[in-house]
Amino acid sequence: MSAVLSGDYSTLGNTARKGLWLDPRTKLFLILMCVLSSMFAPSLEYQFTLVLLIAVLGVLCGKWKYSVKAVCFYAVICVLTVWIMAVLTGTLRTMFIAFLGLFHKVYACGMLAGIVLSTTKVSEFLSAMNRIYAPKKFVITFAVMLRYIPTIREDWHFIKDAMRMRDVSPSLGGFLSHPGMTVECIYVPLLMMASRAADELSIASVTRGIENPGPRTCLVQIKCGGADFAAMGIAAAFFMIELCMRGGAIG
Structure with a gap:
């Protein structure tokens, strides 16, 4: 305080x-x-x-x-x-x-x-990249990836829970026994969630001023x-x- x-x-x-x-x-x-x-x-x-x-x-x-x-x-x-x-x-x-x-x-x-x-x-990465004057295209792409991967990990846990409710095992054995059902239960919701997460992350990044040309501030001292x-x-x-x-x- x-x-x-x-x-x-x-x-x-x-x-x-x-x-x-x-x-x-x-x-x-x-x-x-x-x-x-x-x-x-x-x-x-x-x-x-x-x-x-x-x-x-x-x-x-x-x-x-x-x-x-x-x-x-x-x-x-x-x-x-x-x-x-x-x-x-x-x-x-x-x-x-x-x-x-x-x-x-x-x-x-x-x-x-x-x-x-x-x-x-993400905030630490953006502040550090601004210190070395890195290109915006590289910084924004990498920053979105940093935030995107944890989101996909959370969605994967939700997909596994839903597959177990349908008696489909999210494992190699389940794929070998029911390949069509396993692919449908994994890739369809994963692609839909990925598309939605990409849109939400893009909107959130623009709202937080990721394209702002001015210098960024960060609570953590970057050095x-x-x-x-x-x-x-x-x-x-x-x-x-x-x-x-x-x-x-x-x-």
Whole structure:
């Protein structure tokens, strides 16, 4: 209350943070480094190390359940990959290795994107992008996506509840037993809800002045601190180590 009465809105925003808070610009840099690190990873061990680093970031940001589940799932995939490379041969081995190779390249990026989307508010993102004078087309598109994904997640829970009322299981087994009914119960309401949510988000964004050319204000103080520089430094160092190891392996 004292922060509101004194007009110190930045203090009010800072007290509402839970866990480690990173600047949205830092998160975009981490995503870029994650993509490059996944692309140039010299071995499966480096991919697993990258996933562990992302999990540590998620735990520090307060997403420890998400991080633990993601690491456990990826560990199972790594064990499966090693087993396939040691046991299978011929065309079947090549097919699985190609699929799992793509999965390993994408998994770390998707894991980090989930942490970024769940810990970044639209107002913080817009304020940070205005600081670097990012193009409006990019800012508005990304801001709508940040708000759109949680809405789709809520709609998916409603769809699953409605499917259970009709004795249709929203799982792989239900799809195999009743494919037509499952597709109808999932895609039709999901597309209708998505269309409605897109219209509502567009109207709400325009009403809140998303196209206003003036400078934006935010309750949270947007600036890069020690945690931001440490995270960017670790990400850049890990990428450089990968490049050095990859160059040594090629040489």
